[in-house]
Amino acid sequence: MATTTKRTRFSRRLPDHVTDELVSVLMEDKIFPFNELFERTFERLKLRNAVSGGEEMLRLRAYEKLQNLVTRGLVEKIGKEYKGGKRVNEAHSDFANAEE
Numbered sequence: 192m193a194t195t196t197k198r199t200r201f202s203r204r205l206p207d208h209v210t211d212e213l214v215s216v217l218m219e220d221k222i223f224p225f226n227e228l229f230e231r232t233f234e235r236l237k238l239r240n241a242v243s244g245g246e247e248m249l250r251l252r253a254y255e256k257l258q259n260l261v262t263r264g265l266v267e268k269i270g271k272e273y274k275g276g277k278r279v280n281e282a283h284s285d286f287a288n289a290e291e
Contacts, residue, residue, distance in 0.1 A: 206284040208241040209249070210256050214283045217266060217275030224272050229253050 212235045216228060223231075229250055236242045242249060257273060260266040265282050267274045280286055 207256070208236060208239065209252055210260075210282055211284055212236055212239075212241075213253060213257060213260070214275070214279055217260075217273065217279050219275070222269060222272045222274045225254065225257070228257070228273060 209232070212232045213228070215235065216223070216231045232253055233242070233246065233249065236249070244252075257266065260279070260282055261268045261273070263282070265276050265279045267276050
């Protein structure tokens with residue numbers, strides 16, 4: 192008689208503040224170069240007291256998350272500039288919470 196063990200995973204999905212602020216800035220109908228987009232995102236994160244790990248590490252995280260949004264088709268990349276698409280708000284944690 193074989194016994195199987197049931198593995199349960201507990202996944203705690205915390206809001207991703209960096210993505211939320213990137214989306215908030217990209218929801219404006221404007222095209223942003225990465226540096227301006229990051230500066231505005233960084234300022235918003237400082238206001239929320241959600242900055243940790245230093246500015247350079249945050250810049251790398253923001254760039255990685257932005258590229259993920261581009262890959263998902265939520266953000267349009269035009270040369271070295273970025274523009275939020277029609278569905279960019281789907282990446283915001285408030286949208287995900289509303290779905291549940």
